[in-house]
Amino acid sequence: MAHKNPSPAVDIIIEMVDRPDRPIILIERLNPPYGWAIPGGFMDYGEPAETTARREAMEEIGLAVDLVELLQVYSDPKRDARQHTVSLVYIATAKGEPTAGDDAKNAKIVNVWELPNNLCFDHDRILHDYLQLRHYGIRPRVG
Template sequence: MNLKTPYPAVDIIIELIDRPDRPIILIERHYEPLGWAIPGGFMDYGETAETTARREAMEEVGLAVELVDLLGIYSDPSRDKRQHTVSLVYIATATGEPKAGDDAKNSAIVPVHQIPSNLCFDHDHILRDYLNYRHYGLRPRIG
């Protein structure tokens, strides 16, 4: 029997609470697929999703984060062309200056009204859900 299972991942929408209007951080990916994305990565075996979120934030942007909420779970099999991934997306807060590291080639502080389109994976969709939640309190629809 050939058993295939999805890869669990975590993405973190990081709001910088020491700046006006709480901008977010995006990273430019160092590896394929190239482009801009929400910081995040794959869970390590034996690691909780919350630990993964904190670790990935530190590795990719050099900031300690406080997890505030779970925005949603994104599981569309086509969301990552490399393989089927399931991502838990957290909203977190941080202070300080992000510094790109690990899989991040660059980082950018982005005002929420200037979020670019054509982000990697399904991150455009995730950030639309985030903006609806942030501005109107609307949770992403299930299914």
């Protein structure tokens, strides 16, 4: 049996600092699984995770981002039905108007109290952890 490793990826919670209440950006996925997600994607070989985050933000929403902090690493083998994916989730800031690109069908700015129900992967858990940190200063638990 061939040895198999999880695929490394990044996801980026992008706060729009040029708008009241610092809403975030979601993308509607063009490819399965369909639904809404925080921007992100797979790391390229030899690419640092921070570079991947900036590249994916530019490709998917057309905005340069400033990375603020690492929220958490999410590695549950069931978080992505396509394959075992390990995601480093960053909190970032941006200004401007997002435009959908790459594998994003749409991009929209949403207030955190208006999140859609059809979030992909484990992004509901990720956004819950983000809100706990943002509003209460509680960092996500490991494991």
